[in-house]
Amino acid sequence: MRVTNRIKRSLPLAGAALALVLAVGARGDAPDRWWSPGEGRVLPASLDYTNEHGALRTLVVGGPLKTRGHPFFEPLGANGRACVTCHQPADAMSLSARTAQERWEATGGKDPLFAAIDGSNCPILPQGEKASHSLLLERGLFRVQRPWPVRAFNGQPVTPDFTIEVVRDPNGCNSAPGYGPGAGNVSVYRRVRPVANMKYLLAVGFPFDPKQGYALPLDPDDGKPQSGNLMADNRAGNLRLQMEDASSVHLEFARALTPAQIKRIRDFELSIYTAQQSSPAAGGGLDTMGATGGPAKLRDSQPGALGSIGTPVWSEFAAWDRISAEDAAKLTPQQLAFRQSVARGARVFRDRTFLITDSAGINSRMGFGNPVRNSCVFCHNMTQMGNDVAPGQVDLGTTTQPFADPWDDLPLFRITCLNQPHPHYGKIILTYDPGFALTSGKCADVGKITLQSMRGLSARAPYFSNGLAKDLRGVVDYYERRYKIGYTEQEKQDLVNLMSVL
Numbered sequence: 001m002r003v004t005n006r007i008k009r010s011l012p013l014a015g016a017a018l019a020l021v022l023a024v025g026a027r028g029d030a031p032d033r034w035w036s037p038g039e040g041r042v043l044p045a046s047l048d049y050t051n052e053h054g055a056l057r058t059l060v061v062g063g064p065l066k067t068r069g070h071p072f073f074e075p076l077g078a079n080g081r082a083c084v085t086c087h088q089p090a091d092a093m094s095l096s097a098r099t100a101q102e103r104w105e106a107t108g109g110k111d112p113l114f115a116a117i118d119g120s121n122c123p124i125l126p127q128g129e130k131a132s133h134s135l136l137l138e139r140g141l142f143r144v145q146r147p148w149p150v151r152a153f154n155g156q157p158v159t160p161d162f163t164i165e166v167v168r169d170p171n172g173c174n175s176a177p178g179y180g181p182g183a184g185n186v187s188v189y190r191r192v193r194p195v196a197n198m199k200y201l202l203a204v205g206f207p208f209d210p211k212q213g214y215a216l217p218l219d220p221d222d223g224k225p226q227s228g229n230l231m232a233d234n235r236a237g238n239l240r241l242q243m244e245d246a247s248s249v250h251l252e253f254a255r256a257l258t259p260a261q262i263k264r265i266r267d268f269e270l271s272i273y274t275a276q277q278s279s280p281a282a283g284g285g286l287d288t289m290g291a292t293g294g295p296a297k298l299r300d301s302q303p304g305a306l307g308s309i310g311t312p313v314w315s316e317f318a319a320w321d322r323i324s325a326e327d328a329a330k331l332t333p334q335q336l337a338f339r340q341s342v343a344r345g346a347r348v349f350r351d352r353t354f355l356i357t358d359s360a361g362i363n364s365r366m367g368f369g370n371p372v373r374n375s376c377v378f379c380h381n382m383t384q385m386g387n388d389v390a391p392g393q394v395d396l397g398t399t400t401q402p403f404a405d406p407w408d409d410l411p412l413f414r415i416t417c418l419n420q421p422h423p424h425y426g427k428i429i430l431t432y433d434p435g436f437a438l439t440s441g442k443c444a445d446v447g448k449i450t451l452q453s454m455r456g457l458s459a460r461a462p463y464f465s466n467g468l469a470k471d472l473r474g475v476v477d478y479y480e481r482r483y484k485i486g487y488t489e490q491e492k493q494d495l496v497n498l499m500s501v502l
């Protein structure tokens, strides 16, 4: 990447051509990919950054936005970070492991991104060493410290119906003095969730939480039901609670955000949309040749009404092979074939069924039975976005044995259910991240994670809350392993190609 930039500077014209040629994979586009806290740049109303599969576009409704003095972009706290440090426009308002690696190389590990508090495996480790930040550099994970015993999203103490023991603690943050269940906290490691396309995440799809069978928690600010679709463990039910948590922990901001700062951050979060915009493999923009898959569609669509799943999520992409003869003539055979693959991928996602087994939140409580035969879209059904319309969390097995990989760099916990056993795992569960159970205090919720959106995936590998899948193929391979689906090689590639243009 650096070579490309150097060439671009010395030979502007040839450099521009070269940048075009190298756009895919080389990330040679903007020397200003990285948004540093407090640099005061203007965020344009529409901004493109290349990635491995084309370009991502970020739209700011009412933009351009002057970021000078804006609380999302200014380093508010002691460690020099801003919200934008971990929610970067080039990375679909999340942060890829690759960007973390590039920051490490560019700053010798001195960027505030790597702050000891949660940008290292544990603050007790020697901070100058790369190995102390391996979870962030290799898997894009930040440390998330939760209180033990559990406190609910509103700060109320909850008496958990399970005990937690630390089986293995490779980084010290669950057993060193001041850390771990004995000291009143549990540390888990999680991916950054994108701060964009928020109206879909905040939409209330159901009058209650069907996955847990609980009533929806009411928003402390307006008394209305909450969507239940924020954060891996739903510990912050609305944007205000979320940003207060973020500013005190990630930013180490000792004071409270002012009402004016809260409003500005919230307004920004509600105005930003991001998705893949163009795909060289498909021969161009996602909103050309009859397609309407880019971020403008996300901005202009609305989440489905209460209890509905809205317009079929993947219909935009399932239509990609219905292309006029005139447009087809503009494409190479490879581009045409790619578009057909994306369209097939959308149909595989929607129509190809398999047996969904032992996934708490779907196979228990919901009344669907265990197993239930359905497709990817059963869980990923929100209009345009692919998060879940129904509030609540699902255990896909990503953080829990036997389905999660036996990693030796993550802490491992043994959960013992005190009353009812877990519906699928029994009384004893081995988990790397109890997920929603750290908010609800219920052993039936161990391993449950809030579904993320599926947009901008190409800009923000690795995937799943703990970075288990290093690329899109890894996602498909995980599902194949988890549910023994029996996808053909073609179906797997079609799904990967679909996800690469979302």
Ligand code: HEC
Pocket (backbone or CB within 6 Å): 072, 081, 082, 083, 084, 085, 086, 087, 118, 119, 142, 144, 190, 191, 192, 193, 194, 195, 201, 229, 230, 231, 232, 233, 239, 242, 243, 246, 247, 250, 251, 265, 269
């Ligand atoms: C050190 C990195 C870091 C910084 C700085 C940071 N965040 Fe985050 N953000 C995260 C991580 C990690 C998550 C996911 C946490 C989880 O799921 O438990 C997240 C999640 C979120 C979410 C939830 C999105 C969703 O889909 O659930 C929002 C909203 C958010 N952050 C806003 C902010 C705001 C506002 C700020 C500044 C006050 C901020 N973040 C600063 C790392 C960061």
Ligand code: HEC
Pocket (backbone or CB within 6 Å): 349, 356, 359, 362, 375, 376, 377, 378, 379, 380, 393, 394, 395, 396, 398, 399, 449, 450, 451, 452, 453, 454, 457, 462, 463, 464, 465, 466, 475, 476, 479, 495, 499
């Ligand atoms: C039983 C419900 C369910 C089904 C069926 C399902 N998913 Fe998921 N999906 C989830 C949950 C829960 C998560 C979040 C898990 C985590 O982060 O650890 C998730 C996360 C993802 C993510 C990660 C997004 C990110 O931001 O990291 C992708 C991509 C994905 N699913 C694709 C698929 C595909 C492709 C299929 C079909 C093969 C599928 N899903 C079927 C429940 C489901």
